[in-house]
Amino acid sequence: MIVVNKVNSQPTQDGDGVKISRIADFTGKYFDPYLMIDELKSDDKNDFIGGFPAHPHRGIETFTYMIKGGFEHKDQLGNSALITAGNVQWMSTGYGVIHSEMPITDENDGMHGFQIWLNMPAKDKLRPARYQDSTSLPNLTNTTGASLKLMAGQWTFGGETASSPLTELAANAALADLTLESNAKAEFDLSDAEQVLVYVHSGRFSSPRLNAGELAIVDAQQALAITASDDGAGALILVGNKIKEKIVHMGPFVMNTEQEIRQAVEDYQQGKFGSIA
Incomplete structure (x- = not known):
């Protein structure tokens, strides 16, 4: 295993004052097709109680995964769901989505979860939005004390192959949560992918x-x-194929040209994204 580069997450805030740790690259040089990993991890509800009130997106896919705690999701498409511990949600925003993500009000045990942004190829950035969530994710294990929760895509681990219910992410992306007991080992052949990222969220690797x-x-x-x-230790493993297209980013919009960004802002301001009922 060759580590090409290491990146440290940085503390920041988003939404209504939610404290997060973020790793982001909106140039396409390093994480392609991934754009951003936001980790929310706190036992103090003041760090996340404000949540993420209604806001727009265009041109990206958002992937939410909760380890502890949960959010209530609503969008202008009529989707409404509780994303709770162990579950995932995927939105391929395409032309445009307006959504809110608010912490579950009776959640008193803290929060640990992720929102991950993926880029979309230019040909798909204006297609109709798609939405999918899952409350039943398969797990694969090996004999050394390692288990793999399949969040998206197909995986082979411990001599078995299985797929998550979510299989249509951009750039053939696949995501999994690896849990390792003390001194446990895990091995993967991910050579079919062009990009492999590993983000440690708990413990550490030796x-x-x-x-x-x-x-x-x-x-x-x-x-x-x-x-x-x-x-x-616990770690997210993110794989996919590189899109290799120019990226222009402004806030919640990720397109390929400055004109497309201006159009996204104009369409949002004119109400073309719709509104949450």
């Missing part, structure tokens, strides 16, 4: 040396081999 809050960009053509520390 090999390669990675701590919580660090992202590793790894050589996709090399076998991915991970060993947890004595305390175990």
